[in-house]
Amino acid sequence: MDKGKEELSAYYMAAKGMADLLDGITKKDNKITPLIDKLGKDLGLEDYQKDIFKQQEQKLLDKFLKYDDLEYRDRKFIMPIEDIRNFLPLQNEINVFEISHLPKNIKFPIGHPVAGELYIGHPYRRELYIPYETHEEAFFVDKVHELCYLLQCLGATEITIESLNGRSVNELYNDSLSVSGGVGIKAFSGSSSYESNNSRYRGETSDTRRAMHLEFDPMHKPYVPKGLVWYPESTEWQSLVQNRIDGNMLKYVESISTKQTRIVSSAEQEKIKASARILWARANVAVEKNIKNNFKEFVDTEWKVSVIFRSKKEMDR
Numbered sequence: 001m002d003k004g005k006e007e008l009s010a011y012y013m014a015a016k017g018m019a020d021l022l023d024g025i026t027k028k029d030n031k032i033t034p035l036i037d038k039l040g041k042d043l044g045l046e047d048y049q050k051d052i053f054k055q056q057e058q059k060l061l062d063k064f065l066k067y068d069d070l071e072y073r074d075r076k077f078i079m080p081i082e083d084i085r086n087f088l089p090l091q092n093e094i095n096v097f098e099i100s101h102l103p104k105n106i107k108f109p110i111g112h113p114v115a116g117e118l119y120i121g122h123p124y125r126r127e128l129y130i131p132y133e134t135h136e137e138a139f140f141v142d143k144v145h146e147l148c149y150l151l152q153c154l155g156a157t158e159i160t161i162e163s164l165n166g167r168s169v170n171e172l173y174n175d176s177l178s179v180s181g182g183v184g185i186k187a188f189s190g191s192s193s194y195e196s197n198n199s200r201y202r203g204e205t206s207d208t209r210r211a212m213h214l215e216f217d218p219m220h221k222p223y224v225p226k227g228l229v230w231y232p233e234s235t236e237w238q239s240l241v242q243n244r245i246d247g248n249m250l251k252y253v254e255s256i257s258t259k260q261t262r263i264v265s266s267a268e269q270e271k272i273k274a275s276a277r278i279l280w281a282r283a284n285v286a287v288e289k290n291i292k293n294n295f296k297e298f299v300d301t302e303w304k305v306s307v308i309f310r311s312k313k314e315m316d317r
Contacts, residue, residue: 063075064095064105065104072123077121078118079096080096093268093271096279099115106121106129116280118272118276123263124233136262140257140261144256148305149228150224150237151305154245154309155309156216156310157310161211161213161305162306166302168210244309249309250311251306251308252306253305253306258301259300269295
């Protein structure tokens with residue numbers, strides 16, 4: 001690799017990044033950017049930059065294809081981009097891919113991925129990435145749904161979900177459907193009925209939109225279903241299972257909040273915001289609008305889940 005051209009390219013990218021960032025802050029085109037673009041073309045730096053991007057992107061793709069060797073913190077954030085001329089893929093906080101070259105082993109909700117969108121990986125579903133803008137509430141609903149599914153398999157006859165703080169059950173459930181797109185973030189319905197091998201249930205939603213009541217008719221002895229992702233991390237749920245299967249627990253109440261499913265600290269969010277600002281400026285998208293939408297202050301939501309189990313004595317008959 002040409003050492004002189006490598007250094008020149010680094011200066012070129014730094015200058016272009018600062019000019020693009022200035023555009024994003026002032027929301028006006030400056031006179032510096034066209035001069036930097038012309039200089040890059042005259043010196044052949046744009047083509048050189050593309051080659052560098054492709055080399056680094058391939059290394060990154062190879063890492064993503066080897067999930068077992070990639071820590072969550074190293075694959076946590078992704079941003080697909082359309083035009084690779086202004087980017088280097090190896091950011092400290094955000095992994096950047098050309099949108100047509102995303103890793104084949106990751107999934108997005110319906111309608112995604114979108115160029116310039118910031119995505120975050122699910123902490124326990126390794127293949128799933130969802131928009132950062134709605135991740136807190138999506139992960140929260142995912143955990144609540146898994147708890148309800150677990151309770152159903154443990155022989156629940158009634159489950160009541162009440163909103164204590166923040167967003168209501170119906171409101172957040174409806175939003176989670178648009179985010180999940182059927183790729184792993186599960187949701188529950190309070191207005192439908194279905195039959196499965198282990199139960200029949202009818203769900204009803206209160207008029208206040210603050211609660212949801214589910215009724216079941218369990219047909220099998222309590223068991224832990226396969227495919228749970230939050231369960232292995234919850235000692236509280238594991239204790240619940242032991243008390244239900246080894247004993248004959250009849251009632252259970254648990255409160256779940258977005259604080260419990262929050263996976264981005266304040267300090268980490270500030271680093272992501274700084275990196276995303278630069279990337280959005282280089283992508284010529286609305287920087288401040290994206291900052292406002294993605295890094296707004298979340299309102300903590302807390303729900304109470306109450307369950308009544310069928311006695312194991314009745315199920316043994």
